[in-house]
Amino acid sequence: MEIAGWIIVIVLFAIGMAGAIFPILPGALAIYAAFFVYGFFISFSPFGFWFWTIQTLIVAALFIADYAVNAWGVKRFGGSRASVIGSTIGVIAGPFVIPAFGLILGPLIGAIIGELIVGSNWDKSLKVGFGSVVGLFSSMVVKIILQLIMIILFFIWI
Incomplete structure (x- = not known):
């Protein structure tokens, strides 16, 4: 059972x-679920109040940062609520509509369309679209760092 538990934990971390x-993948939630899998398959004893508090705060920060950093990128480049x-x-839709490049083109096109809808000119809309891509990549960096911290803390705790 322990081997199966570790395999599931590693898959969830990946x-x-x-x-x-x-x-579209449940990033922080998959990592958080891995802690429960470890507990059910191996043991919950290494985890105490501080482990769960810190990990839960990181997950909350990830959800807030995911939206806030992307919105920051759009707003920083002069975007409106419609472009956010x-x-x-x-x-969300980009990777499905344009499989190879949708992750980058989706937010870019979405922000441009949003800005054009509120009456901005093409140059401003393009600038805001670029800001959405900057926000997306900034959000990815924040998520990668925080999720790595979650995994590292897990290994330190056990």
């Missing part, structure tokens, strides 16, 4: 890290 890049919404829709 899914979690992939989720930092592909927003368009960028968010693009992040």
